[in-house]
Amino acid sequence: MGWGEVRSRVGPITQRVPPAVGAMASQLEGAMETLINVFHHYSGKEGDKYKLSKKELKELLQSELGCFLETQKDTGAVEKIMQDLDENGDGEVDFQEYVVLVAALTVACNTFFWENA
Ligand SMILES: [Ca+2]
Ligand SMILES: [Ca+2]
Numbered sequence: 157m158g159w160g161e162v163r164s165r166v167g168p169i170t171q172r173v174p175p176a177v178g179a180m181a182s183q184l185e186g187a188m189e190t191l192i193n194v195f196h197h198y199s200g201k202e203g204d205k206y207k208l209s210k211k212e213l214k215e216l217l218q219s220e221l222g223c224f225l226e227t228q229k230d231t232g233a234v235e236k237i238m239q240d241l242d243e244n245g246d247g248e249v250d251f252q253e254y255v256v257l258v259a260a261l262t263v264a265c266n267t268f269f270w271e272n273a
Contacts, residue, residue, distance in 0.1 A: 194220055195254050207248035210238055221261065 181189065198216040199208045208216060214234045217225055225233065241253045249257075 207250045
């Protein structure tokens, strides 16, 4: 049975499945997708498409986390965050290193909001 034949058989079924599966994602799944999309939006601007250079990291921090991090006023802050995050020491932040930052910030926020409630 060829692929075309398979497709013609499952066609009527698959057509009944809503095309936008993303619209059915749970809140947490949606949040994960956002995390991934935000990373790639900035990481793809220059150099390695899958890593954040210092400039890309700065843009991400200022645009996406401006309320949490005082990177606007403190020029050394980005430098320090970069050093903290860059675990493998290649001078860039890859997706795994970025997730560590987001997780750490989420923990900090949780502590802040729930312990000050
Ligand atoms: Ca890059
Ligand atoms: Ca790195």
